[in-house]
Amino acid sequence: MEYNFTEIEKNWQKFWSENKTFKAEVDKNKPKFYVLDMFPYPSGAGLHVGHPLGYIASDIYSRFKRLNGFNVLHPMGYDAFGLPAEQYAIQTGQHPAITTDVNIKRYRQQLDKIGFSYDWDREFRTCDADYYKWTQWAFTQMFNHYYDNKTNKAESIESLISEFEKNGNSNVNAVCSEPEIFSASEWKQKSENEKQEILLNYRIAYLADTMVNWCSALGTVLANDEVKDGLSVRGGHPVEQKKMRQWSLRISAYAERLLNGLDTVDWTDSLKEMQRNWIGKSQGAEIHFDLSPTLSKGKGARPEYMTTDAHTWLGVKEHVVENRKNSTEAEAFLWKNLKGKKLGYKIRRQHAIDKFIADFVCLEKKTIIEIDGIYHDFQKEQDEHRTQILTELGFSVIRFKNEEVFANPEKVLAEIKSYLDAKVLPFGEDLGGVGFTIFTTRPDTIFGCTFMVLAPESELVDKVTTTEYKSAIQEYILETKKRTERERMADVKKVSGQFTGAYAINPFTKTEIPIYISDYVLAGYGTGAIMAVPAHDSRDFKFAKHFNLPIIQVVAKAGETETDPQTWEDSYDSKDGVMINSGVITGMTVKDAVNHIIDIIENEDLGTRKVNYRLRDAIFSRQRYWGEPFPVYFKDGLPQVLDLKNLPLELPEVDKFLPTEDGQPPLGRAKKWSTEEGFPFELSTMPGFAGSSAYYLRYMDPKNDKELVSKDANNYWQDVDLYIGGTEHATGHLIYSRFWNKFLFDLGLVCKEEPFKKLINQGMIQGLSEFICTISGHKMGTQNITTLFDFYWLNGIKNIVDCNGNNINAEVFYSAEIAEEAFNNIAEVTEKCKLLKFNIPIYYTSNHKLVEFSKFKLWRDLDSPSTSIFVCKNGYWIVKGNSVEWIGDQNIKGDFHTIPVVEKMSKSKYNVVSPDNNYDSEGNLIQEGVIEKYGADTLRLYEMFLGPLEQSKPWDTQGIDGVHRFLKKLWRLFFDNNGTFQVSDEPATKDELKILHKTIKKIKEDIENFSFNTSVSAFMICVNELSDLKCNKREILSDLIVLVSSFAPHISEELWNKLGNKESISFAKFPEFKAEYLVENSFLYPISFNGKMRFSMDFPIDATIKEIETVVLNDERSQKWLEGKAPKKVIIVPKKIINIVF
């Protein structure tokens, strides 16, 4: 009986599916094991041979665990929302739900052919409303929680509100956007909207203004990698930096826990390193720098709004309160339009300054606004006197008459605003006093800080820049604004910057140091400002050199003395060394100095110890259609979330998948996109990572309509024991889902803080592309072709150009080996010529040769069918439509070589190999699949045989025959020469048992170490050896087939069944390894002389070292190798080696 894999595989796949063989249920009598593959996005191209690599590995492991008595959860589903489907929808008008469904069906069909042991009853898609209900629900939970630094977990917003009501927020230590201290009574006085506004600063899911890449032509925010040279990669539309109100997730609150959690999981070091890198923790200090000259009276003495002393305040307090009550009509009118930062500046009224009371004051701009009524007319002289004093204090006064206010209030407000906008305080007092704060990880080098640099986008820039430098600064900012963050990163080498005119004072050296702005400082990191230490930071060094700024060495390499930094080629950035020129810390090591200086900084109130993270909050809005709608509506412009009972909020239908005319996201086109009360819903949708962040939890309990996952299911399945997938998710999905899980953990909804216990990154299977060569600008007239190439034949390649015809309608291709030569010769004549190499579909080639000339031709020029010439070494092919003619030596028809290149397997490179048959749009077979040709078991084994799982390798079917032969050989063990199934019930021999148990041991160890490639060769060795012994003993084959079943389940089921078993082999028991079968009674020792192996000798296992030594030394071969010398030493390692040293 032949090994008919097609039949066998079809039958068993049907059997598994009908019998739900791999259905997993909570079973508390069995230990659980959860094996998960990373969520696939079902692309239109279907599966290629690279995708199943990880799936096969996880499937082998799942089946292995089942055989070992575990209750295995092994599910599969689809990450179905996403951009490609939507782009396709925009192009074709097809609803993304339809294309996604088609793609998923194709995926499923392909997956089914490979024989995976998934529990298909748990399958779901992220775009199912039943599923995204829980994505939306999780979002509402994030909205309803804040991160408390005291309990170090997420806590409910209700508890925060009740704390506000009791004590205000001064005792609250929460992760928060803009802390502003208020008391309980102040909280209670706030309007509902004001309260909501404040709460948004605390919520884990929050709405805030964020800088984004906005592309108005595409109507969406773009990620950095979607923008190049200020244009969108797709379409080439201009992209601008824009502040937009976006949903974000406060993932930064979890930075420390995300970092620490890495120590508890079994992932590869490289992956953990990537995450650590992404989180980017750095420890250092925030240090306050005063501006020079300092006008403030002292640091940290009083809040800035207290602009008078306590004594005076008590004296004027009554007047202030009185005035506020009895404000004039004009004042009241103005106040209505000034309060609450209506002009963009905080304005206070009836505010005491020195011993005066100002009508209105803007402290950050040191500006007083006076309304002169009749009352004031009597006091004109006094007012002038008062103005004088206030001016001395640094305030300026603008005045308006009552009548002005009434006659043209708009004009008055506009004047106030433009006055405030224009006013630049020379010494930065409006920064909240007297200077600004920087973050550094090297506070020890502060004595070497000789200048400061601000990020161009920093809010501080406007405030420090002196009038003189204003235009230069603005010019510089404009320049940098044009470039995206990405571009800035790209040309690191270019040094640019601009002096602001302002100086700060180094708090330790007390010297005045200039303040610059430069785009090498990022607004988003730290405080957007740095202290520059050119001697010990290469970027600062370059900057100092460029602008000729002083460089002071403060760290010397251990054992070296001070040198002149002016002579340096580069800075000394290392933390190895001893402090010099550094006041009290001179002589300390860098490590000690860092700690010591921070202590001083804290004691003297110059700053604080500080930990900084690179991890930023995740922007969660997309102006897109094909994603989860936010369960959010807006009431008075403020967001409210829907209750669970109103979820899911289903994605509405729209007429087009494009933004609306007025630039709203596609959901703006939905007919009724508002609550029943008429409050509008959010128009953005969630990003790709939303749906994939908690899917592993949902698999535990996929049909539950009451909760994401039941307590029962979660307590049983707990976490993913083995997670297999590609590295591409290292910093995206794997950070987000860890965050998401930790959040749910804080809420007590899941029992494990880390979701993925062990994680393996399978290597990529690359494609083997084929390139064809042609030369641009070099086409020839058809009528010349024959003569041309006869000529070419006679004269060699270089004469091709002599016949450069004028009727251009033939394209010439060159076989790889002559392309270069041909090109070189053509280039002599026409300089415009270029050697072109481009990808061609690999299925027109075979063994790196073009074979399907006419098919290639058809593919190549659909638009202009013409003649093509394929120049080979000893002639050429002329191809016209279906006619292919060889011109040249008829005895040796030329091979037309293409150039093989290993690249990523991708549709655009035409190098995709799918596991099953590949048909064109008309249904013609264009590429035979491995599954059809060899069967799924061969595919599974071969993918594993290719090499270590983690390693990337190009797909190459050379060698697949060997694996297929192995399966046939295995099959033959069960049949006699006539093809009749025949298994002997005789007891196995010692040798047979030894072979079997050697294999059991090896397979068990290999699977546990995920070393599947070596298991496959172990199987081969085993079957080879059994074949040599002509072994057909049931005792041996029965165990062997169980071993194989994890790898090649179909053939195993078939043979298992033929052995007379009624149940699926999945319910068999993994054979037990018995060491006694491997016990040998002798060992063949390799005998080396001075470490070089010369011959080997057999000794009984219980021979003593003494006995062995005597026998070996007396052997005549030993005498020969010793060359008559006496051995100095004889090393005998039992059951290992014998080495004789002489």
Place this chain on the structure above:
RNA sequence: GCGGAUGUGUCGUAAUUGGUAGCCGAGCUAGACUUAGGAUCUAGUGUCGAGAGACGUGGGGGUUCGAGUCCCUUCAUCCGCACCA
């Protein structure tokens, strides 16, 4: 620039973790069976050498009785991060 990984026949790879380098498969060569072979089987196949033997795990050095494996150094390739203060 920083971090990580890898480097072994013609190719994919293996090596009991410091103990006979090249298992298994492919390819190639020769042969058997056969009407035929993309079937099956047998033998050979690291390099040099007629041979004995010598050399051989990117290069150089070291530790060791013994190194593909450990240490130092250097080169190459791949991947990740990258003005992160």
